[in-house]
Each structure stands twice: as C-alpha cells, then as structure tokens.
Amino acid sequence: MPVVIAAKMRKIPVIIHEADAVPGLANKISSWFANKICVTFPESGSGFNAILTGMPVRKMIFEGDAEIGRKLMNIKNERPVILVMGGSLGAESINKALWNNLPCLLRHFNIIHITGRGKTGIKAIHDKLDNYRQIEYSDAELPHLYAMSSLVVSRAGASAIAEIAALKKPSLLIPLGTKASRGEQVENANYMKSIGASGVIYPNENLHEELAKRIIALISDKKNLAAMSAACRVFGELCKNAALKLAELILSA
DSSP states (O other): OHHHHHHHHTTOOOEEEEOSSSOOHHHHHHTTTOSEEEESSGGGGTTSOEEEOOOOOOGGGGGOOHHHHHHHTTOOSOSOEEEEEOOTTOOHHHHHHHHHHHHHHTTTOEEEEEOOTTOOTTGGGGGGOTTEEEESOOTTTHHHHHHHOSEEEEOOOHHHHHHHHHTTOOEEEOOOOTTTSSSHHHHHHHHHHHTTSEEEOOTTSOHHHHHHHHHHHHHHOHHHHHHHHHHTHHHHHHHHTHHHHHHHHHHTO
C-alpha cells in the first residue's frame, strides 16, 4: 500500500490485483489510488470499477502426464487417484483427518498426499500401504500428480483454486475459517460451489467425520464428476489467460 500511494504521488500508473473473492484491507485502500483494479472472481469487483482478469496460473501445471505421475508414485492399479494437499506448508487439520480416514478410503482409491514441508506424519508406515503415497511437497512432480488425479482435495486459496479450475479438475475444497484468516477462503470456495465446480467442507463441519463420506460420494457419481469438470471451463479459461491479460493492461497503462 505505501508503494501504491508513493507511485500515485509521483504520477506513476498503478495497477492492483485482488486474488480473493473478498478484497483485503490493503487493496481496498489501494483502490482509491489505482488506475486499474483487477480481480480474480466476479464478486470481488463489487464496489470497484474492476476488470475481471482471473488469477494467473503457472504454465508448468499444463505439462503434466498421468502416466509419468503413476510411475513417479509407483501406482500399478486402475483405482481412481485422489490428490490431497494443503499448500506448500500443508494443513495439519486436513492431514490428521485424512490419516484418520485412510482405512476406509484405501479400500477404494489411491491416495496421493502432499503433507507440506516438515509434516511427515505417518511416513514410518508409508511403504506398507500399497495405494497411499506421501510426499512433503514438490513443484516438479505436481503437474503429473494433477494429471493423474480424479479428484483434488485442497484448501481454497486463490492460486490453488485457479490451478484446479484451469485443469478442469473436480474438487473438494476445505477452506480456512475466520479463526485462521479473514474468511476469504470460504468465499473463494463458495464461488466454486456456486458454479458447480466443487464440493465444500466448511469450517463449522466435522472434517474427520465428513471427509471420507464426501470423497466417496463425489467419486461414485461419474456424471457429477463430469459436470464439475465442465463447470470449471469458463473460470479455468479466464485464469489460464490471466497473465497475458494483466501484461496487456500493464503495457497499456
């Protein structure tokens, strides 16, 4: 925000981008000084004279190969693959809920679990579970893990949602609540649910009890999975082209 104000005082054009569905305080104040205001979600622009650009996504995520992913994770069966992640730092509550539900889930699925850096969990028994694979985090492997997955279980940060949508992956989102954030992830998840692209487990729900039930319900309904994938198309294409759109706006400022 100080940089934005300084730029405005020196008559340097200012372009800001709001990643989340709920604008943060810094962007609310910065919007008073900005020449152009860009947003990820349509709802973010209410109250702003905003330009809907979507959220830029990394080119590398489109370079995934499902067969490479299966070889990397040493998966040799045809069961559906569930990718569970909580960002590079992981999500302790998701990790614990997943570990609690592994006996049920592993009867039906392969689970690829990105625990987050430093969160090794049940690594000691990892090799004894034929269809459970656990890694802390890997940018290089992530595109292949996305490619092989039938369902992505994730937090609801803007970057994660944009990548999931751009890849047209059905998802089950578990947003952070207001105790750990300002509630932006709940609104991000609400948007994905409203367009039919994601299921959501909200902070006030019992994650340990709901996780396996929701995953099994989603994966069991092939028509719904296809519909969720199709529902990602418009928002996913928006995010896929967001970097170019933002670059054009910057160059034209």
